[in-house]
Amino acid sequence: xxxxxxxxxxxxxxxxxxxxxxxxxxxxxxxxxxxxxxxxxxxxxxxxxxxx
Numbered sequence: 092x093x094x095x096x097x098x099x100x101x102x103x104x105x106x107x108x109x110x111x112x113x114x115x116x117x118x119x120x121x122x123x124x125x126x127x128x129x130x131x132x133x134x135x136x137x138x139x140x141x142x143x
Contacts, residue, residue: 097134
């Protein structure tokens with residue numbers, strides 16, 4: 092838990108969403124961590140710029 096920052100996604104929920112949308116589990120497991128890392132970095136960067 093980081094006040095004022097995004098630490099990561101709930102990957103269990105993201106995998107369940109992918110499954111509900113028909114995304115193959117192996118593809119989701121391979122791609123989600125990469126997507127998550129970029130999104131977390133960009134969200135935190137955007138929050139830093141809006142508060143700094």
